[in-house]
Amino acid sequence: MAKKSSRPAVLRAERLTVGWDGRPVCGAATFSVPAGRAVALVGPNGSGKSTILRAALGLLEPLSGTVSLLGRPVDEREASFRAQVAAVLDDDAWFPALTVAEHLYLVARGHGVGDADDEVEALLDEFGLTGHANALPNTLSSGQRRRLLLAAGLVRPRSLLVLDEPEQRLDSDMRHRLAERLVAEKDAGGAVLIATHDPEMLATVADAALIVADQTRKVTVDEAVDALRPGVL
Numbered sequence: 342m343a344k345k346s347s348r349p350a351v352l353r354a355e356r357l358t359v360g361w362d363g364r365p366v367c368g369a370a371t372f373s374v375p376a377g378r379a380v381a382l383v384g385p386n387g388s389g390k391s392t393i394l395r396a397a398l399g400l401l402e403p404l405s406g407t408v409s410l411l412g413r414p415v416d417e418r419e420a421s422f423r424a425q426v427a428a429v430l431d432d433d434a435w436f437p438a439l440t441v442a443e444h445l446y447l448v449a450r451g452h453g454v455g456d457a458d459d460e461v462e463a464l465l466d467e468f469g470l471t472g473h474a475n476a477l478p479n480t481l482s483s484g485q486r487r488r489l490l491l492a493a494g495l496v497r498p499r500s501l502l503v504l505d506e507p508e509q510r511l512d513s514d515m516r517h518r519l520a521e522r523l524v525a526e527k528d529a530g531g532a533v534l535i536a537t538h539d540p541e542m543l544a545t546v547a548d549a550a551l552i553v554a555d556q557t558r559k560v561t562v563d564e565a566v567d568a569l570r571p572g573v574l
């Protein structure tokens with residue numbers, strides 16, 4: 342019989358309870374994201390997905406339970422933590438006087454990528470931004486700004502990629518290509534934690550899922566895809 346392969350957890354959450362003003366927004370979550378795997382959080386608007394992601398990124402103190410990255414408690418004040426974790430959240434934050442390409446160079450160099458030219462060029466092409474390389478963010482469409490945010494998350498080294506509804510504002514072709522890109526991320530050994538409302542993204546990318554609710558629970562990817570159908574959650 343083939344030996345079951347065990348992959349080390351990049352991110353692990355144990356009985357993690359998150360919320361605001363001391364009040365939990367959802368049931369406790371226990372999950373781990375191994376290298377080369379993706380875990381998806383699904384649930385209705387306001388169920389707590391983004392709040393769990395914030396705790397996983399060390400941006401919000403859990404109400405109870407633990408979150409660890411490569412065996413150490415998450416702490417976004419630690420440079421070693423920030424070096425391992427790339428996040429694309431729903432918070433556009435731009436330097437208004439830096440162009441699209443300059444944003445990507447800034448992130449790449451800030452994370453120690455020495456010669457970033459090829460990487461930046463490839464990402465501009467992949468995200469359809471080559472023609473906007475010298476544009477300022479406030480001259481982009483909302484979908485183009487979203488593409489820039491995603492490219493900025495991918496231009497730097499990482500062990501874990503955390504994405505909050507990355508499908509937002511993307512056209513269907515870009516959503517499809519992003520899903521393939523995330524599969525490639527896993528194939529290269531990366532771990533992915535993603536909150537999504539997109540059944541295709543979920544089915545293509547995720548290996549395991551959690552339904553975030555009053556009783557947060559682990560489900561199979563098929564069950565999570567079913568749960569995204571209208572009227573189920």
Ligand SMILES: Nc1ncnc2c1ncn2[C@@H]1O[C@H](COP(=O)(O)OP(=O)(O)OP(=O)(O)O)[C@@H](O)[C@H]1O
Binds near residue numbers: 361385386389536
């Ligand atoms: N900064 C905040 N302060 C107080 N409450 C907040 C804050 N951010 C979110 N909440 C509340 O926490 C709950 C969960 O919000 P969260 O953003 O985690 O939901 P979500 O599952 O990501 O939803 P969506 O699918 O709409 O993105 C909501 O009731 C929301 O009002």
